[in-house]
Amino acid sequence: MPRVNYIEPDGRERTLELHCGESLMRGAMDAGLEGIEAQCGGQCACATCHCYVQAPWLDKLPPPSDDERLMLTNVAAERRPESRLSCQLIAVPELDGLTVRFPDRQS
Amino acid sequence: MESEAPILIIGAGQAGVQIAESLRQEGFGGTLQLLGEEAHAPYQRPPLSKKWLVEAGAPSALALRGREALARRQIELRLEVCVTAIDRQQRTLALSSGERVRYSKLAIATGSLPRPLPVPGASLAGVLALRGIDDSLAIGAAIRRCAADGQTVVVIGGGFIGLEVAASARKLNAAVTVLEGLPRLMSRVTAPIVSEAFAALHRAHQVQLQLDAQVEEILGREGRVVAVRTSDGQEYPAGCVIVGIGVQPDDRLAAAAGLLCERGVVVDECSRTSDPLIVAAGDCTARRLHNGELVRLESVQGAVEQAKSAAAALMGRERPFRCAPWFWSDQYDVKLQMVGLSQGYDQVVTRGDLSKPAFSAFYFAQGRLLAVDSLSRAGDHMQAKRLLDHGISPTPAQAADPAFDLQSLLKQATAGEA
Numbered sequence: 001m002p003r004v005n006y007i008e009p010d011g012r013e014r015t016l017e018l019h020c021g022e023s024l025m026r027g028a029m030d031a032g033l034e035g036i037e038a039q040c041g042g043q044c045a046c047a048t049c050h051c052y053v054q055a056p057w058l059d060k061l062p063p064p065s066d067d068e069r070l071m072l073t074n075v076a077a078e079r080r081p082e083s084r085l086s087c088q089l090i091a092v093p094e095l096d097g098l099t100v101r102f103p104d105r106q107s
Numbered sequence: 108m109e110s111e112a113p114i115l116i117i118g119a120g121q122a123g124v125q126i127a128e129s130l131r132q133e134g135f136g137g138t139l140q141l142l143g144e145e146a147h148a149p150y151q152r153p154p155l156s157k158k159w160l161v162e163a164g165a166p167s168a169l170a171l172r173g174r175e176a177l178a179r180r181q182i183e184l185r186l187e188v189c190v191t192a193i194d195r196q197q198r199t200l201a202l203s204s205g206e207r208v209r210y211s212k213l214a215i216a217t218g219s220l221p222r223p224l225p226v227p228g229a230s231l232a233g234v235l236a237l238r239g240i241d242d243s244l245a246i247g248a249a250i251r252r253c254a255a256d257g258q259t260v261v262v263i264g265g266g267f268i269g270l271e272v273a274a275s276a277r278k279l280n281a282a283v284t285v286l287e288g289l290p291r292l293m294s295r296v297t298a299p300i301v302s303e304a305f306a307a308l309h310r311a312h313q314v315q316l317q318l319d320a321q322v323e324e325i326l327g328r329e330g331r332v333v334a335v336r337t338s339d340g341q342e343y344p345a346g347c348v349i350v351g352i353g354v355q356p357d358d359r360l361a362a363a364a365g366l367l368c369e370r371g372v373v374v375d376e377c378s379r380t381s382d383p384l385i386v387a388a389g390d391c392t393a394r395r396l397h398n399g400e401l402v403r404l405e406s407v408q409g410a411v412e413q414a415k416s417a418a419a420a421l422m423g424r425e426r427p428f429r430c431a432p433w434f435w436s437d438q439y440d441v442k443l444q445m446v447g448l449s450q451g452y453d454q455v456v457t458r459g460d461l462s463k464p465a466f467s468a469f470y471f472a473q474g475r476l477l478a479v480d481s482l483s484r485a486g487d488h489m490q491a492k493r494l495l496d497h498g499i500s501p502t503p504a505q506a507a508d509p510a511f512d513l514q515s516l517l518k519q520a521t522a523g524e525a
């Protein structure tokens with residue numbers, strides 16, 4: 001079970017054990033983390049599960065799909081090179097230790 | 108002592124859960140109870156007609172928040188609780204168990220109910236409508252049975268729910284007929300060009316699409332549906348019938364308690380009802396805008412934003428919901444994303460490739476952008492959302508020109524803000 005570190009907007013950290021194949025969004029919503037809305041429930045339709053992937057993990061992730069890339073163009077918080085949608089990030093053993101941070105606003 | 112009673116929220120759907128969470132974010136420290144009618148913990152409804160219907164996943168895959176999430180915020184969840192009346196004088200709710208519970212403040216988030224089909228035979232076995240998890244499971248089972256037996260799924264209603272169910276049924280290899288009463292699909296919310304693109308899409312997936320079809324009767328044998336008859340005498344054989352002809356707000360409790368209701372519980376832009384102790388949010392409401400217009404939204408975003416306003420209002424703060432409404436629908440491999448309300452448009456221009464379909468329809472009234480429907484054009488959708496939220500309008504010519512960068516208008520505007 002890969003462990004993912006989440007940083008909430010106020011800087012609090014939480015480590016969650018996710019099931020393989022589960023999205024980072026799902027894990028965060030189930031645990032009730034702050035800083036994520038996920039209004040569309042993981043359909044890549046709303047961009048309210050935006051997160052910043054912390055170094056050095058960005059290059060280890062599969063690149064965003066065209067859809068995700070386009071949805072990221074106008075997220076509510078600042079868009080950065082390390083911006084991803086957490087509903088599109090799937091927990092796998094190789095990502096054990098991945099750290100993401102949620103921005104201060106999603107909508 | 109009154110102030111020690113909890114804040115109660117009737118309805119544990121998208122709006123109810125968000126009111127509870129937002130109350131904590133707004134700093135409410137008292138007792139907070141969510142009352143849900145169903146046996147299921149709070150869940151998302153949109154996938155019930157889409158992916159979840161096809162994949163028949165576990166209910167837990169739909170969870171809106173985990174138990175841990177509610178516990179972390181000290182939100183008490185009571186399931187299978189049916190509220191039968193609101194007593195505003197006594198500030199109590201009557202429950203079907205006979206119990207009476209006190210509230211200090213109240214939030215109504217009772218959602219909507221499928222509009223019943225007013226024709227003979229509508230209560231035959233095999234005639235189904237979609238509201239909750241259990242309905243989706245029943246519809247999925249009926250579709251699979253049709254696919255196995257070579258029978259046809261007849262969908263009544265060519266709106267979002269009907270078309271999503273039709274697309275899901277095709278993915279499950281059932282034959283599908285869609286009967287729409289009006290001359291085009293999704294006519295209440297989209298321009299003809301978008302309706303036509305979806306009609307072509309469904310026909311390309313072998314859906315038998317019948318427009319202008321007035322359903323007169325559902326025919327049965329031994330209590331079970333066998334066909335649907337339309338006013339032109341045509342009979343459509345049916346292994347099951349899925350009715351998706353819209354919803355009606357569930358404002359029964361509110362109306363019975365004397366709250367102002369008109370096509371839903373009437374609320375202002377801050378989700379306040381006509382009773383200062385009661386707010387309402389989501390599908391059960393009709394929102395009075397500052398210009399006096401009454402708007403009903405049936406969407407996740409509407410529920411979430413109204414819920415945030417409702418929580419703020421309960422804490423005595425004003426947080427009006429004014430951002431552009433948005434919606435989405437998945438049908439086959441096309442993602443439809445809509446932002447803004449297109450009612451009253453006088454011009455539509457398109458951007459993108461109409462044949463694929465991968466295009467956006469921009470709706471204007473007197474040259475001002477009202478709304479944008481994007482078909483597999485997520486970038487347009489996100490730009491349009493920002494444009495509408497900032498009150499910026501491209502000209503119709505700019506919107507139609509693929510070489511014009513809509514983002515440049517946003518850059519100008521945000522530069523102006525800074």
